[in-house]
Amino acid sequence: xxxxxxxxxxxxxxxxxxxxxxxxxxxxxxxxxxxxxxxxxxxxxxxxxxxxxxxxxxxxxxxxxxxxxxxxxxxxxxxxxxxxxxxxxxxxxxxxxxxxxxxxxxxxxxxxxxxxxxxxxxxxxxxxxxxxxxxxxxxxxxxxxxxxxxxxxxxxxxxxxxxxxxxxxxxxxxxxxxxxxxxxxxxxxxxxxxxxxxxxxxxxxxxxxxxxxxxxxxxxxxxxxxxxxxxxxxxxxxxxxxxxxxxxxxxxxxxxxxxxxxxxxxxxxxxxxxxxxxxxxxxxxxxxxxxxxxxxxxxxxxxxxxxxxxxxxxxxxxxxxxxxxxxxxxxxxxxxxxxxxxxxxxxxxxxxxxxxxxxxxxxxxxxxxxxxxxxxxxxxxxxxxxxxxxxxxxxxxxxxxxxxxxxxxxxxxxxxxxxxxxxxxxxxxxxxxxxxxxxxxxxxxxxxxxxxxxxxxxxxxxxxxxxxxxxxxxxxxxxxxxxxxxxxxxxxxxxx
Ligand code: URP
Ligand code: ZN
Ligand code: ZN
Numbered sequence: 001x002x003x004x005x006x007x008x009x010x011x012x013x014x015x016x017x018x019x020x021x022x023x024x025x026x027x028x029x030x031x032x033x034x035x036x037x038x039x040x041x042x043x044x045x046x047x048x049x050x051x052x053x054x055x056x057x058x059x060x061x062x063x064x065x066x067x068x069x070x071x072x073x074x075x076x077x078x079x080x081x082x083x084x085x086x087x088x089x090x091x092x093x094x095x096x097x098x099x100x101x102x103x104x105x106x107x108x109x110x111x112x113x114x115x116x117x118x119x120x121x122x123x124x125x126x127x128x129x130x131x132x133x134x135x136x137x138x139x140x141x142x143x144x145x146x147x148x149x150x151x152x153x154x155x156x157x158x159x160x161x162x163x164x165x166x167x168x169x170x171x172x173x174x175x176x177x178x179x180x181x182x183x184x185x186x187x188x189x190x191x192x193x194x195x196x197x198x199x200x201x202x203x204x205x206x207x208x209x210x211x212x213x214x215x216x217x218x219x220x221x222x223x224x225x226x227x228x229x230x231x232x233x234x235x236x237x238x239x240x241x242x243x244x245x246x247x248x249x250x251x252x253x254x255x256x257x258x259x260x261x262x263x264x265x266x267x268x269x270x271x272x273x274x275x276x277x278x279x280x281x282x283x284x285x286x287x288x289x290x291x292x293x294x295x296x297x298x299x300x301x302x303x304x305x306x307x308x309x310x311x312x313x314x315x316x317x318x319x320x321x322x323x324x325x326x327x328x329x330x331x332x333x334x335x336x337x338x339x340x341x342x343x344x345x346x347x348x349x350x351x352x353x354x355x356x357x358x359x360x361x362x363x364x365x366x367x368x369x370x371x372x373x374x375x376x377x378x379x380x381x382x383x384x385x386x387x388x389x390x391x392x393x394x395x396x397x398x399x400x401x402x403x404x405x406x407x408x409x410x411x412x413x414x415x416x417x418x419x420x421x422x423x424x425x426x427x428x429x430x431x432x433x434x435x436x437x438x439x440x441x442x443x444x445x446x447x448x449x450x451x452x453x454x455x456x457x458x459x460x461x462x463x464x465x466x467x468x469x470x471x472x473x474x475x476x477x478x479x480x481x482x483x484x485x486x487x488x489x490x491x492x493x494x495x496x
Contacts, residue, residue, distance in 0.1 A: 006033075007437065008041050012050025012401065014391050016057070017372035025055055027397040030440035034393055046442075050401050053434060056371055057389050058092025058123075058398030059352045060378040062267055063243055063320025066096055067116065071342040073330045076418040077323060079120035084451045085349040085416035086123055087443045090433035092398035093124045093388060093459065094348065095320070095378070097155060099164070102133040106141040110149060114458065121456030123438050124398070126382070128153040128186060134170040139177050146181040150460030152383055154183055155243065158225045159190035159294060171232050179238040179472070182463030184265075184381065186241045189225035189250065190217060190295050199339050210288035211280045212338040214296040222295045223249035230257045230264055237475055239263040239468045241381065244322050246272045246295040248306045255315035263471055265381055266316040268307045270347035273319070274354035274424055276301050289331040290421045292341045293322060308358050311373055312365035318377040319355060321347025325419035345423050350410050352400075354424060356431030360404070367404075383465035397440040406432035416449065 009025040014035060026034045026041050067078040077085065079096075086094055096117065100109035106129055117125060129145055131138060131154050145151040156174050157164035166174065171187075178185040198216030202208075207215060226242055230253065233240035245251050245266040254266035277297035282288040291297055310316045324344025334341030347354075352374055359365045365373070371389075379389030386395050407430045412422040436444035443451050464473075 006042060006045035007048060007440070007442070008039065008045050009048045009050050009055055009399065009401070012053050012055035014055045015367045015371050016390055016392070017368055017376040020367060025391060025399065027399070027437065027440050030397055032391060032393055032395045032397050032399070035391060048401065048435060052405070054367060054402040054404060055391060056400050056402050057375040057391055058400050058436065058438065059090050060093045060095070060375045060389060061086060061091050061321050061323070061348055061351060062095045062318055062378045062382070063269060063322050064094045064096045064348055065322070065324035065344065066094070068099065068324055070324065070344065071340070072333060073326060073342050075324050075344060076327050076330070077325045077348070078418070079117045080122065080453045081416070081418045082323065082348055083120070083122040083125070083456060084449055087436045087438060087451050088416045088433070088449055089349040090352040090400040090402065090436055091123070091348060092400070092436060092438045093126070095126045095128060095382065097128050097130055099130040100132055106131070106138060107144060110145060110151070118454065118458065120453045122443065122451035122453060123456045124459050125456055126384070126459040126461055127151060128155050130155045130157065130164065131166065131174045132157065132164045134166065134173055139173070142177050142183070143181050146183050146463045150458065152183045152461045152463045152465060153186055153241065154178055155186040155188065157188045158229065159188055159192040159195055161192040161196045165192040168228070168232065171229065172236065175233050175238040176236045179236050182469060184239045184241050184465070184468055185233060186243050187225070187229040188244070189222060189229050189242055191221045191225045194221050203337065203339070208337050209285060210292050210338055210341065213292050213341065214277050214280050214299060217294070217296060219247040219249040219298060222247050223253050226250040226253040230262055233264070234262055237472055239472055241265045241267065243267050243320070244269050244272070244295060245307065245316060247298050248300065248303055251307055251310050251316060255310055258315060263468065265318060267318050267320050268311055268316050269319065270321045270351040270354045271297060271345045271423060273304050273308055273311070273358055274427065276303055285335065286328045286331065289334065289341050290328065291345060291423055292331065292338070292343055293324070293345045294343045304358065308362070308364050312359060312369060317373070318381060319351060319373050321351050323348035325417060327420045346417055346419050349415055349417055350422070350424050352433065353408065353410070353429035353431055354427070356404070357427070357429040361430040380467040381465060383461045383467070384459055385467070388459070397437055399437040400433055401435040403432050403434050404430060406430070406434070408432050
């Protein structure tokens with residue numbers, strides 16, 4: 001169901017990932033009907049004057065965990081509150097994760113998650129599915145999900161030992177399956193065995209606070225797993241997507257692999273681009289705990305700038321948030337033992353502003369790259385471009401009027417999320433969402449939300465995304481090793 005009234009956006013600068021142009025945009029029935037000058041539109045349509053502002057594709061957050069039950073509690077942003085907050089920040093689509101327990105059906109978990117989300121979402125959404133165990137049932141269900149349920153991405157955990165983690169042989173099997181069914185393999189890249197050992201060591205040394213979370217899983221734990229995942233994916237010629245790249249070392253691994261021709265994509269998140277892990281050493285326990293997530297933010301304060309440089313230069317490709325919010329009283333489950341602090345941070349509302357501030361306002365990237373990393377690249381990798389991620393005729397009318405001259409200060413006092421703190425508290429961000437249009441409906445305007453639960457639709461994604469699979473398939477055709485043709489060996493063979 002789409003709103004039938006037309007909207008004409010005039011005078012703005014339309015920004016797509018490859019170019020910008022001063023054009024008007026006409027929207028009707030949830031779609032962009034036309035982009036250009038002097039458009040012919042019906043009488044009486046609503047006109048939005050975007051003079052002096054940018055008209056950009058609505059943001060796509062590639063990584064959220066709304067209302068996830070995790071580490072003994074449940075994330076406080078549910079699909080309603082979380083997607084409302086997304087819209088307020090200029091994000092018009094989220095990609096959430098179905099995470100089945102070990103031994104449980106992927107299909108049943110998927111159906112349950114669809115049921116949970118469908119009636120609550122205020123913006124469009126799609127689902128990645130996690131593979132947390134391995135057998136023939138999982139293998140078959142992956143195919144059904146890809147062929148019939150609109151899922152073309154599967155996340156494998158290399159951390160959370162005994163809970164979600166897969167062994168290398170299982171990663172090999174899961175990546176091979178992704179390749180066969182035309183999906184992209186995603187990894188949470190951290191060495192779960194080393195984390196488990198490191199955590200025991202920290203606790204035995206009397207380090208029980210949030211700093212222990214980082215100390216037991218230093219950068220190389222992330223970098224090693226990233227390299228291992230790339231090696232395994234490369235062995236089966238499977239495209240790989242590394243979620244939440246948090247450290248300089250892991251980012252370098254992804255960047256080197258891309259330079260060596262691997263089909264790999266790295267996803268930094270708003271938290272890693274906007275803040276750092278020095279907070280784990282904060283004297284106020286609640287403050288320090290609110291930053292706990294896995295992989296952790298890094299104490300090296302040059303990390304966010306470095307990740308942004310790589311994002312600006314296409315070593316990293318796309319941005320999410322890993323929005324998985326636990327309030328202070330939930331974080332306090334780990335008040336005496338950092339391993340019990342539920343992992344997760346906020347970001348879904350502030351991602352666009354943080355990236356504009358640290359990326360565009362700082363001069364590291366231009367407005368077009370901003371669009372690429374906040375929407376278009378996600379739509380290309382996950383195969384729903386140009387339905388989304390583009391301001392063009394026939395694309396979904398997910399449009400944000402963005403004012404680069406306005407600024408705002410992020411605060412938990414004013415955000416729309418359910419969580420009672422904000423890891424970006426006090427950050428001044430240039431670049432503000434003035435109006436958000438979600439599938440043709442104005443859902444946020446000058447600070448007022450008009451979001452409707454259930455307005456969002458599930459976005460079905462076909463397998464074999466061209467953007468990802470063209471190169472992969474071609475390599476299969478021309479790059480297969482062949483046996484050397486020789487005369488049979490006729491000499492002596494040792495008798496044993
Ligand atoms: O800390 C995190 N990242 N929580 C959510 C689960 C995950 O690993 O993505
Ligand atoms: Zn993860
Ligand atoms: Zn996550």
